[in-house]
Amino acid sequence: MAASGQREYVAIAKPVMLENNQMSLAFERRLLEGSCMSRSRVSCTLITGFLGSGKTTLVRHILRNRGDLRIAVLVNEYSEVDIDGVIVHNAHSHASLGLPSAELASGCACCTKQNDMKQAVKDLMVGGHDFDHLIIETSGVADPGPLALMLEELNVQLHLIVTVVDAENLLNVLDNPIARRQLSFAEIVLINKCDLASLGTISDVEDKVEAEIGNVRVVRCRFAQVPLPLVVDVIEAVSPAPSSMSNDDAGVMSHEKVITQTTLRRAADNQSKTDADSDGTRKVPGSHSDKDGKEDAKAERRRKLANANRDIHIHEELGFTSLVFKSDEPILLSAFQDFVRNGVLKTHGLLRAKGVLWFQEDRNNRYVFQYSGKKRAETVCDSVWESPPSVKVVFIGRDSDALKALRSSLSQAVSPPSRDDAADVGVGKAKQFAAMVAADQRFQLLSSGGALGADNIEGTQGGSELLHKLAPSLVRFGMVGYPLKSITEAVLNTDLMCTVNASGALFLTAATPPHCGHFLQLAFGATSESDEAAQDPSVCWKIISDIASRVLIRAHRDVCPCRCDYTRSA
Numbered sequence: 001m002a003a004s005g006q007r008e009y010v011a012i013a014k015p016v017m018l019e020n021n022q023m024s025l026a027f028e029r030r031l032l033e034g035s036c037m038s039r040s041r042v043s044c045t046l047i048t049g050f051l052g053s054g055k056t057t058l059v060r061h062i063l064r065n066r067g068d069l070r071i072a073v074l075v076n077e078y079s080e081v082d083i084d085g086v087i088v089h090n091a092h093s094h095a096s097l098g099l100p101s102a103e104l105a106s107g108c109a110c111c112t113k114q115n116d117m118k119q120a121v122k123d124l125m126v127g128g129h130d131f132d133h134l135i136i137e138t139s140g141v142a143d144p145g146p147l148a149l150m151l152e153e154l155n156v157q158l159h160l161i162v163t164v165v166d167a168e169n170l171l172n173v174l175d176n177p178i179a180r181r182q183l184s185f186a187e188i189v190l191i192n193k194c195d196l197a198s199l200g201t202i203s204d205v206e207d208k209v210e211a212e213i214g215n216v217r218v219v220r221c222r223f224a225q226v227p228l229p230l231v232v233d234v235i236e237a238v239s240p241a242p243s244s245m246s247n248d249d250a251g252v253m254s255h256e257k258v259i260t261q262t263t264l265r266r267a268a269d270n271q272s273k274t275d276a277d278s279d280g281t282r283k284v285p286g287s288h289s290d291k292d293g294k295e296d297a298k299a300e301r302r303r304k305l306a307n308a309n310r311d312i313h314i315h316e317e318l319g320f321t322s323l324v325f326k327s328d329e330p331i332l333l334s335a336f337q338d339f340v341r342n343g344v345l346k347t348h349g350l351l352r353a354k355g356v357l358w359f360q361e362d363r364n365n366r367y368v369f370q371y372s373g374k375k376r377a378e379t380v381c382d383s384v385w386e387s388p389p390s391v392k393v394v395f396i397g398r399d400s401d402a403l404k405a406l407r408s409s410l411s412q413a414v415s416p417p418s419r420d421d422a423a424d425v426g427v428g429k430a431k432q433f434a435a436m437v438a439a440d441q442r443f444q445l446l447s448s449g450g451a452l453g454a455d456n457i458e459g460t461q462g463g464s465e466l467l468h469k470l471a472p473s474l475v476r477f478g479m480v481g482y483p484l485k486s487i488t489e490a491v492l493n494t495d496l497m498c499t500v501n502a503s504g505a506l507f508l509t510a511a512t513p514p515h516c517g518h519f520l521q522l523a524f525g526a527t528s529e530s531d532e533a534a535q536d537p538s539v540c541w542k543i544i545s546d547i548a549s550r551v552l553i554r555a556h557r558d559v560c561p562c563r564c565d566y567t568r569s570a
C-alpha cells in the first residue's frame with residue numbers, strides 16, 4: 001500500500017518475468033495476510049458480450065499474462081463446434097499445465113446448456129479446487145442473468161461480470177434485446193476494438209453506455225488488453241508506484257472513465273458507487289476488506305436484474321441460428337478468397353463466422369478465420385497443425401437460408417470447378433504480381449513459388465516453422481518496417497490487411513501471426529469469372545499499393561520527426 005494510503009495496482013500486460021514475480025509475490029502476500037478469498041470458495045469472473053465483441057480475445061489476453069496464477073477456463077459456444085475452445089487452448093495449453101478447462105458447445109449456457117455448465121462448475125469444485133480463479137466466457141448470445149444466479153446457487157464467488165463491447169459496432173447491435181441485456185449486467189464495460197473506431201464513435205459509445213446503465217466503470221481498449229487486476233480477482237501490487245504504470249504498455253488506450261454522478265436508474269447501483277470512491281482511488285473489486293458489503297450489494301443487483309425480463313432469452317424468437325461446415329479435405333485458398341469477398345461480405349443477416357482452415361496451398365499450417373462486427377473478416381496463420389488437419393467453419397446469423405447458401409458455396413472451395421489451365425494461369429499471375437511487389441521499395445517479397453522458385457523461406461522474419469512449401473500460385477509479401485521510428489512490419493501489415501479486406505475488393509490472409517510480422521499472402525488461380533477479373537495482377541497490385549500509401553501516412557503521422565528531418569526541412 002502506498003504511503004498516502006491509496007492502493008496501487010500493477011498494469012500486467014507484457015509477459016516479462018518481473019510482472020510474473022509481482023503477481024506471484026502479491027498473491028502469496030495475500031494468502032499470508034489471509035485476505036485472499038477462502039480456498040473453499042471459487043472466485044470467478046463472468047465474461048459476456050455480443051457476438052464477436054472480443055470475449056475470447058480477452059480470455060487469451062488473461063491466459064497469456066496470468067503469470068503464476070492458475071486460471072481455470074470454461075468456454076460456452078452457441079454453435080455445434082467449439083472454435084473458441086480450440087483457439088483458447090492452443091493459446092495456452094491448459095492440459096499441459098494441468099489446469100482445468102472445458103468447452104460447452106452446441107447451445108447456450110443460459111438455457112439449453114445450463115445444466116452442463118452447472119455440472120462443469122461442480123466438477124471443478126469437487127474435492128477442493130487447485131486453481132486461483134475461474135473465468136467463464138459465455139456465448140455471444142447468452143443472457144448472463146441465469147448464469148449469475150446459477151453461480152450464486154453453487155456458492156461460487158462471482159467476483160465480476162465483464163461486458164465486452166465492440167466500439168465500432170455497439171450502436172448497431174443494441175437494438176438486439178440480448179446485447180442490451182448483456183450490457184445491463186455489466187459491472188465493468190470494456191470498450192474494445194478502439195483501433196477500428198473514430199474518437200467520435202468511441203465517445204458516442206461511452207455516452208450510450210452511460211445512458212443505458214448509468215454508473216459503471218468503462219475502459220477503452222484494443223484487443224482487450226487491460227491490466228489483469230481490472231478483470232481478475234488478483235492482487236494489490238507491491239510495486240511499482242502509479243507514475244511508473246504505463247497504460248500504453250498495458251494496451252489500454254485511455255484511462256478508465258469512472259462516471260460518478262449520473263442518474264442512478266437502478267436501486268442496486270449502490271454497489272457500483274463504492275467502486276469509485278469520492279477521492280478517486282481506484283479499487284479492484286473483491287480484493288479488500290470492504291468486500292463483503294460490496295459482494296452482497298452486487299449479488300442483490302444481479303438477482304434483481306436476472307429476475308426482471310427472465311423470459312427474454314429464447315434464441316429462436318430472437319432469430320439466431322447457426323450452421324457448421326466441416327471438411328476433411330483442404331480447401332483452395334484462391335477459392336476461399338473469392339468466397340469471402342462474394343459470399344461472406346455480401347450475405348445479409350450473417351452476424352458472425354469463425355473457424356479453423358486447412359488450405360491446399362499451405363498444408364502444414366492451421367489458419368483461423370474470423371468474421372465479426374462491421375463486416376470485418378480476417379484469416380491468420382495460427383500455428384502448425386498439431387492435430388489431424390481439417391476445415392471447420394461456424395456461421396451464426398438470422399437467416400437460415402442465407403447461411404445454407406454460404407455453407408454450400410464454401411463446400412465448392414474444396415474442389416472448385418476450374419479450367420484445365422487454371423494452375424498455369426495462377427502461376428503466371430503470381431509471377432507478374434510478385435515482380436510488381438519486388439520492384440517496390442516499400443515492400444519485401446518473402447516468397448513466391450512461381451516467381452522465384454524459392455519455396456522455402458527459412459531465415460525470414462516470418463519464422464521457418466510457419467513457412468513451408470508454397471504452392472507456386474501463392475505470393476507472400478509484406479511492408480518494410482521502419483525500426484528507427486518504431487514502426488514495425490506487424491503494424492503496417494495488419495493495417496494494410498485490415499484496410500484491403502474492408503474494401504471488399506481483395507481478401508488478403510496473414511501468413512504469419514502478429515508477433516511474427518503479420519506477413520501477407522495472396523493466392524492466384526481464378527475459379528469463377530468474377531474472380532478472374534478480380535485476380536488481374538495489375539488490379540490487385542494497384543489496390544494494395546494505393547492502400548499501402550495511406551497506411552504509411554497513418555503510421556508516420558504520430559511519429560516525431562528526428563533531427564535529420566528538421567535539418568532537411570530547414
Ligand SMILES: Nc1nc2c(ncn2[C@@H]2O[C@H](COP(=O)(O)OP(=O)(O)OP(=O)(O)O)[C@@H](O)[C@H]2O)c(=O)[nH]1
Nearest residue numbers: 050051052053054055056057140193222223370372
Ligand atoms: N481490430 C481489432 N480486432 C479485434 C479486437 N479485439 C478482437 N478483435 C478481433 O475480433 C474478432 C472476434 O474476436 P473474439 O474475441 O473471437 O470475439 P468473441 O466475443 O469471443 O466472439 P464470440 O464468442 O463468437 O461471440 C477476432 O478476429 C479478433 O481478432 C480489437 O481490439 N481490434
